[in-house]
Amino acid sequence: MKGSAAYAFFVGLSFLMARPFSAQAAEITGKTGKETKKNGGLSFSANTKDPIFITSDHMEADRKKNTLIYKGRVVTVQGEMTMNSETLTAYYDPEMKQLRQVIAEGKVNVTQGDRVALGAKAVFNQKDQTLILTGNPVVRQGNSQISGSRITFYIEQDRAVAEGGDQRVKATIFPEEFKGKEKGEAGPEKRR
Template sequence: MRILFVTLLMFIASWSYATEPEMSHDSGQPVKITSEQLEADDQAGVFVFKGDVQAQQGEVFIYAQTMTVSYIKGEKRQIETVIAEGDVRIVQLDRIATGGKAIFYHQEGRIILSEKPRVVQGDNTVEGERIIVYLNDNRSIVEGSSKRRVKAVFIPGEETK
């Protein structure tokens, strides 16, 4: 579980604008998850957290209605995918990513936000049909469609003298 949240934290920390410094996070902090229900199926290699799921590590908070963690069975239980669904919100200080669904592909280091995804930091916003974040390359792609074009608003920072 710790690997999942460390990677999600890297996503949040890497989403910085030119006017904001990159944030750091102490991945050694404990991960706290609360939900109304937890289903664990070791045979299938799945943990499913249901009902008002709240996860926290340090200053990073992840909210969703369900969170499904699929892992490779074995001694270390390596995470394959994490799917957060239903009013997904990832918050770190003034950075907020929202959408109906977020899928994290651990081996590829890729997160896909969908279902009206939006990222907000202060007055800066970006939204589209899908937002794909490549954690290992520190880059992202915002895709549009004929029904939902990419929209971005960037407010330049004040110059210091």
């Protein structure tokens, strides 16, 4: 693998894994358009200084297509965060030496402590600073969980939107699990 391709991928992926995937002050929007704020701290974070380790059965770098593709039991680890998927494809801008997009597909599972995010596909967009989880996505912490047809994390805005689609957004929050985790954090609004 050429140095600049590896550099662009690892710098970009380290940025992806280092930013908080947070739903601390999430806006949860279902089919009805109703909103619930402060969902109770279903969040992910990593340290940007931690190295990233990627293992897979196969890796292919294509300089003409500006891609790096990892296939087969892909495991990405940074600090206490681990992401598993069947494939991981990174698209990068060779002139800017910057990552454009990362797509993880097939049984995507991101874990950190007691926090877990599951889905069939995760798409990180560098420009928009979004992470979109689809394919029956579920985000869990302890017994609390949120699910929908699509969950979008707006990384720089520290918010998330869960969309319903054919089914409505489902949220189960156990406030006791989040007591003392965030100073000044309000609990979820009452269900109607």
